Amino acid sequence: MRMKLTPDEASFRTHMRDFFQEQIPREVRERAAAGESREPEDIVEVQRILHAHGYAVPNWPTAWGGCDWSPVQEHIFLDEMHLAHVPEPLTFNVDMIGPVLCAFGSPEQKERFLPGTANLDLWWCQGFSEPDAGSDLASLRTSAVKDGDAFVVNGQKAWTTLAQHADWMFALVRTDPDAPKRQQGISFLLIDMTSPGITVRPVRLLDGSVEVNEVFFSDVRVPAENLVGELNRGWTYAKFLLGNERTRVARVGVTKNRLSLAKRLAAGAPSGAGTLLDNPLLRARIAELENELVALELTLFRATSGEADQTAIASILKLRGSELQERTTELIADLAGPAGLAASGHHDDVPAWAQRSIRSYLTHRKVGIYGGSSEVQRMIIAQTLIGR
Numbered sequence: 001m002r003m004k005l006t007p008d009e010a011s012f013r014t015h016m017r018d019f020f021q022e023q024i025p026r027e028v029r030e031r032a033a034a035g036e037s038r039e040p041e042d043i044v045e046v047q048r049i050l051h052a053h054g055y056a057v058p059n060w061p062t063a064w065g066g067c068d069w070s071p072v073q074e075h076i077f078l079d080e081m082h083l084a085h086v087p088e089p090l091t092f093n094v095d096m097i098g099p100v101l102c103a104f105g106s107p108e109q110k111e112r113f114l115p116g117t118a119n120l121d122l123w124w125c126q127g128f129s130e131p132d133a134g135s136d137l138a139s140l141r142t143s144a145v146k147d148g149d150a151f152v153v154n155g156q157k158a159w160t161t162l163a164q165h166a167d168w169m170f171a172l173v174r175t176d177p178d179a180p181k182r183q184q185g186i187s188f189l190l191i192d193m194t195s196p197g198i199t200v201r202p203v204r205l206l207d208g209s210v211e212v213n214e215v216f217f218s219d220v221r222v223p224a225e226n227l228v229g230e231l232n233r234g235w236t237y238a239k240f241l242l243g244n245e246r247t248r249v250a251r252v253g254v255t256k257n258r259l260s261l262a263k264r265l266a267a268g269a270p271s272g273a274g275t276l277l278d279n280p281l282l283r284a285r286i287a288e289l290e291n292e293l294v295a296l297e298l299t300l301f302r303a304t305s306g307e308a309d310q311t312a313i314a315s316i317l318k319l320r321g322s323e324l325q326e327r328t329t330e331l332i333a334d335l336a337g338p339a340g341l342a343a344s345g346h347h348d349d350v351p352a353w354a355q356r357s358i359r360s361y362l363t364h365r366k367v368g369i370y371g372g373s374s375e376v377q378r379m380i381i382a383q384t385l386i387g388r
Contacts, residue, residue: 005072013076020084023049033085033257035356040123040165047089047120057094057118061102064114075300082253092124092162093117096241097170100188104229104237113168113190127157127171127191127215128238134159135373137172138182138235142217144173144189146224151175151189153197153220159370163200163213166193176232188234190226197221206362242372249371250321252297258328259289265335265353276335289327296320312384319377322367333361 005013020029024046031037050056051065058074060066069077081088098117101109116122133140142155153173163169169191179185193200197220202210229237263286266277276282299320303313333340336354340361368374 125166
């Protein structure tokens, strides 16, 4: 397998590195590096800058703003974005609903939604999980009953990320409760979040922030023209969407940054006659993470080269990428020690990074759950690669 970049690819990497440094405001990148991005302002600003330069939706067809890049170029783009501490474009727009509409949407839906989705004039949220349908998504119960030229939606969605900012939701709903298989009775709807009958209830997290929400539907009327693709084929579109999400969630560049930070922090922390970085157990722990990160990036290159089964490779990237993100946040929390328990912003004598460490550690427990839990990914890998 070819692992070395071609001269053109190396030039592309240099171009993207310069672009992020020169075009994305320094204060936006500094806030992101410090874990203090403004939401939603920084996300919107970055995505609109990218869109103005033709880089917001590189993975879309060129007719709708895509870049016609090779998989290697897409990987370089994401890696340099992460290494530069640039907030990612909104994944619900760029990696989820956009590609679904490009592939399965009607001409009218594409014209109506794709331009605003690319420029983040429309903020989307994902309505998949429910109180009793998370990893077992096919058991979802939110219903959509056809009534003339509309569907009437009733039910509840849970853990809906950033729904408090959303203009629209793409949702899986049950349209045939009597289907022989649960997956066969699900459809994919686009729902205006200002529709009468929708209630968004924030879920306040331990640190006081709000990232996820409960969303309730009470006799919400959704025009039938907002059905994506065919009735009862929503599971097919959802699998397509989740495949894109799992490949992107590896976030190699983010983990590289976090490991680099851990080494700097350890090198600056006195311990005995030297620093924490002199501790052989800590050095071995960091070296193990670095080796595993290299292995993950090699696997990502395999995915871009098309050498491996794409279903299995997406699950491997999701599984290992999630684990390494969790383990690196745990490493930084361990370096903070008891100082990590200080409440953010309330202890001037405790470094800001230490005050954020536990918050980051706790919030990154989610990466092994969303987009398909680690347990589900292991089952997919086993069934795809070894037939069990």
